[in-house]
Amino acid sequence: MVSTGPLLELDRVTKRFGQVTVADELSLTVRPGDAVGVVGPNGAGKTSLFGIVSGDLRPDSGQVRLGGRNVTSFDAAVRCRLGVGRTHQVPRPFEDMTVFENVLVAAQQGGGARGREGFRTTARVLAGTGLSDLADRPAGRLGLPHRKRLELARALATRPRLLLLDEVAGGLTDPEVAELVGMIQAARADGLAVVWIEHVVRALTSTVDRLICLAGGRVVADGLPADVLASPEVKEVFLGTGSVGGVGGVGGVPEGGGGDGARA
Amino acid sequence: MNWVGAVVQGVLVGGWYALAACGLSLTFGIMRLVNIAHGDLAVCGAYLTLVLSSALGLPVGYTLPLVLPIAFAIGVALHLLLFGRALRGGPLAPVLVTFGLSVMIENLLVAGLSADPRSLDAGRLALAGVRVTAFGSVITLSWLRIAGFLTALAVLGGLHLLLARTSFGRLVRATSDDLDTARLVGVRVRPVFATVAGIAVATAALAGVFLGMTATFDPYAGGLSLIFAFEAVVIGGLGSLWGTLLGGVTIGLVQQLAAQWDVQYTVLAVHLLFFAVLAVRPQGFFPASEPEAA
Numbered sequence: 207m208v209s210t211g212p213l214l215e216l217d218r219v220t221k222r223f224g225q226v227t228v229a230d231e232l233s234l235t236v237r238p239g240d241a242v243g244v245v246g247p248n249g250a251g252k253t254s255l256f257g258i259v260s261g262d263l264r265p266d267s268g269q270v271r272l273g274g275r276n277v278t279s280f281d282a283a284v285r286c287r288l289g290v291g292r293t294h295q296v297p298r299p300f301e302d303m304t305v306f307e308n309v310l311v312a313a314q315q316g317g318g319a320r321g322r323e324g325f326r327t328t329a330r331v332l333a334g335t336g337l338s339d340l341a342d343r344p345a346g347r348l349g350l351p352h353r354k355r356l357e358l359a360r361a362l363a364t365r366p367r368l369l370l371l372d373e374v375a376g377g378l379t380d381p382e383v384a385e386l387v388g389m390i391q392a393a394r395a396d397g398l399a400v401v402w403i404e405h406v407v408r409a410l411t412s413t414v415d416r417l418i419c420l421a422g423g424r425v426v427a428d429g430l431p432a433d434v435l436a437s438p439e440v441k442e443v444f445l446g447t448g449s450v451g452g453v454g455g456v457g458g459v460p461e462g463g464g465g466d467g468a469r470a
Numbered sequence: 471m472n473w474v475g476a477v478v479q480g481v482l483v484g485g486w487y488a489l490a491a492c493g494l495s496l497t498f499g500i501m502r503l504v505n506i507a508h509g510d511l512a513v514c515g516a517y518l519t520l521v522l523s524s525a526l527g528l529p530v531g532y533t534l535p536l537v538l539p540i541a542f543a544i545g546v547a548l549h550l551l552l553f554g555r556a557l558r559g560g561p562l563a564p565v566l567v568t569f570g571l572s573v574m575i576e577n578l579l580v581a582g583l584s585a586d587p588r589s590l591d592a593g594r595l596a597l598a599g600v601r602v603t604a605f606g607s608v609i610t611l612s613w614l615r616i617a618g619f620l621t622a623l624a625v626l627g628g629l630h631l632l633l634a635r636t637s638f639g640r641l642v643r644a645t646s647d648d649l650d651t652a653r654l655v656g657v658r659v660r661p662v663f664a665t666v667a668g669i670a671v672a673t674a675a676l677a678g679v680f681l682g683m684t685a686t687f688d689p690y691a692g693g694l695s696l697i698f699a700f701e702a703v704v705i706g707g708l709g710s711l712w713g714t715l716l717g718g719v720t721i722g723l724v725q726q727l728a729a730q731w732d733v734q735y736t737v738l739a740v741h742l743l744f745f746a747v748l749a750v751r752p753q754g755f756f757p758a759s760e761p762e763a764a
Contacts, residue, residue, distance in 0.1 A: 260654060282653035292654055300647040303640065311644045314637060316656025364656055 211274050213238045213399050214368055219258055219268030221251075221423070228254035229265065230423035236368065236399055243410040243431065244403045246420035247443060252403045253295060255420065256370045259401075260292040261285040272368075286316040291366030295373040295403075297353035301346030305337055305356055308345050309363045316364025327363055335359040335389055351382045358386065362393055369393070371402040375409040383409050407435075419443060475609040476726040482611070484722025485619030486684070488715040490677035491699035491706075492626055493670030499709020500646040500666050503553055503564050507572040508674055509696030513689065514575060515541055515675025516682035520588055530590050530683065537679065538672050545671030549664040557663075572692065579689035590682035618680045622718070625673055626711050633711075642666060646709075701744040707754030716755055 214236040221229040228251040236242055244252050257263035258270060261282035270278045272288050280288070300308050306328060313319045313327040332338045335355045340348065345356060354374055361369060371390070375383045387409055394400060394413075404410045410417070410431070417431040421443045427434045434440055490512055497503040505511075515537060522533045548571075556567040598613045633639040645652040645662050653659060681687055681695065702721050706713030721740050728739035747754070 262650060262654070282650070283656050283658045286654060286656035294651070298648055298651045300644045300651070302647060303643055307640055308644075311640050311652075311657065312655035315641070315658075318656075360655055 212236065212271075213240070213273060214259065214401075215269075215271040215274075216255075216258070217269040217271065219265045219270065221254060221258060221263060221265045227251075227423045229258060229268075232268070232423060232425065234418070234425065234428075236401060238367065238399055239394075239397045240399045240401075240416060241394060241414040242399075242401045243407075243414035243417045244401060244420060245405075245407065245410070245417065245434075245440075246426075250420040250443075251423040252420055253372055254423075256292055256372055256401075256403070259285075259368075259370060260290050283315075286364050286366075287318065289365070289367035290370065291316070291361035291364045291368070292370040293354075293357040293361050293372055293374055295376065297350075297357040299345035299348065299353060299356050299360075301344070303345060304342050305345055305348070305359075306332065306341040308356060309337075309359050312360040312363040313365075316366075318365075327365075331359050331363045334392065335362070336385070350377055351379075354378060354386065355389075358389060366398065368399045368401065371400060371404075373403055373405060375404055375406040387413055472607045472609075473727075473730060474605050474607050476730050477723065478604070478609055478611065479615070480723035480726035481719050482615040482619045482722070483726060484719030485622035485715075486615075486677065486680055486718070487698055487702045487721050488718030489618070489622035489625060489673060489680065490695055491702035491714050491718055492622075492629065492711060493673040493677075494696075494699050495703045495706070495709060495711060495714040496629065496666055496673075497553075497670045498703065500642055501553070501557060501663050502561075503557060503667075504568070505553075505670070506565060506568040506696065507575060507692070508568075508670070509694070509699060510572045510575040510692030511541075511544075511671050512674040512678035512681065512695055513579070513687055513692040514544075515678030516590060516687050516691075517579060517583055517588075517678075518675065519590055519679050519682060521583075523590070529593050530679065531593075534676075534679065537675055541675035542668040542672040545668035546664045548671065549667035550660070553667055554660060554663065572696075576689050576692065583689070585688055585690075587686040587688045588682070589686045590679065592683035596683065612684075614680075614684055618684065621676065621680070622715070625676065626715050629669070629673075630711055638662075638665070698740065701740065704754055705744060705747045707756040710754070710756040713754055713756030 212235045216232055216234040219229050219232045232255070244255070246252050254263060258265050261280060261284070265278065269276055272285065272290065277285055277288065309328045309331055310324055313331070314324040317327055319327045332341055335358055337352065337355055337359055340352060348356060358374060374386055378386065383406060390400065391413060402410060402414060414431060416429065417434040418425055419427040419434055419440045426439045426443055427437045494505060494508045497505050518540060519530055519533050519537050522536055523530050526533065552567055552571065553564065556564040592614055595614050595617065599610045600613065602609050602611060633642055641657055641662050645657055645659055649659060681691070698721060702717035703714055704717070705720055706715070706717030720743070724739050724743045725736045728736045
């Protein structure tokens with residue numbers, strides 16, 4: 207049912223914005239059914255990596271292949287139809303449309319579900335993400351936890367083979383994170399591959415079997431989660447950012463400094 | 471004429487303004503495209519009808535099944551060749567490109583069909599009217615005006631249903647809300663926008679046909695109709711179809727009422743109203759959605 211070859215291949219992909227390099231000769235392979243976590247300091251190029259895979263960002267050089275096919279020049283709509291689903295870090299629902307309509311558009315367009323099948327897919331996805339009761343609510347009136355779920359529901363409705371999750375757990379309470387992780391694990395039962403950026407490392411390690419650490423647009427570590435988190439390169443990357451100007455020191459100074467400034 | 475008659479005429483004429491403006495409202499609301507050539511495309515519709523009805527020997531009404539699909543196809547082609555590229559070129563590019571298109575259309579029409587004023591023969595409908603007694607005064611209403619108003623209502627109602635109730639409408643709403651996210655869930659934006667442009671040009675052509683039947687037109691008539699259409703859209707609220715109808719009717723009313731006072735002030739009165747609306751309520755009466763603050 208699934209091909210045995212790699213699902214996603216990034217082949218020496220480079221992307222620069224002026225002086226900033228968000229992907230530097232980046233190569234990466236994801237196989238069908240993989241669950242890959244992505245960590246790295248801010249500005250490491252994590253979200254840009256998703257942009258390059260989903261088609262929002264066109265790389266300056268290098269190749270993006272999906273199921274062995276070169277999709278580098280394809281736009282996001284075509285890549286979605288080829289099986290790439292993506293969620294945004296800050297949810298971007300179609301605000302004036304209902305929750306149902308949001309998911310239905312994804313099911314009919316990205317998922318290619320015609321007629322009644324689109325409605326069935328939508329109903330199934332909404333049930334799986336616990337949004338059935340909110341189906342008729344305008345998406346603009348949802349709170350953050352439900353927006354995050356809708357983001358996931360919309361991506362799932364496109365029937366992806368590869369799901370890119372950008373900090374779906376950020377800003378949620380522990381029980382909400384646990385629920386969301388449950389939904390993602392349920393979706394993985396169908397052989398879906400997941401690449402997941404997350405700062406909440408606990409949420410990641412419960413699901414992924416492989417962890418990648420990005421820094422400066424390059425992969426600095428790639429392997430089993432425990433090994434990656436323990437590796438000296440990763441420790442240096444995180445300690446390195448931690449010591450930039452001394453996060454602890456900076457945290458201490460503004461309180462006193464701010465107080466002085468206010469008094470002066 | 472009398473005041474009651476002026477109000478009724480104003481509403482009927484306003485229907486035509488709404489018809490002329492709804493395509494503008496559509497392209498702006500959905501694609502963020504300000505089409506300066508919209509009025510010229512309406513005039514093109516009138517000329518196309520003129521040419522077809524004289525070439526085929528058909529009455530004006532019978533050419534519509536040909537004129538509207540041709541206009542739709544022209545809109546699609548314009549999007550694929552011009553508008554789509556212009557929209558990728560930043561906020562100013564569409565204005566400049568469609569301004570250039572406007573100048574080109576006007577000059578091509580002059581070169582090909584001369585600058586003489588023309589009109590479309592509406593047949594028996596042109597002179598037929600109905601006398602109504604209301605509030606103690608007798609009003610004569612032209613069937614042509616009534617037909618124009620009903621057509622405008624039907625077009626706006628149809629567009630509303632298309633957007634609110636169909637899968638295509640959902641695509642359009644999703645795309646106009648967030649272009650990138652729409653792509654991300656698999657929406658192919660180009661065909662959606664091309665269809666919207668096609669619909670907009672078809673409605674403009676229809677407005678042009680009614681313009682040709684109720685008045686005269688020449689290659690430069692597009693400019694003034696564009697200004698009125700633009701004002702109708704802004705008064706009603708950018709991107710809102712019912713707002714556009716209200717804007718059109720408001721303009722028609724002001725125009726007819728000003729004519730009761732002195733005919734030479736009709737155009738000025740409309741512009742003053744537009745100015746007043748911009749000063750007091752720049753978002754229009756029914757803005758399509760909240761101003762983008764977030």
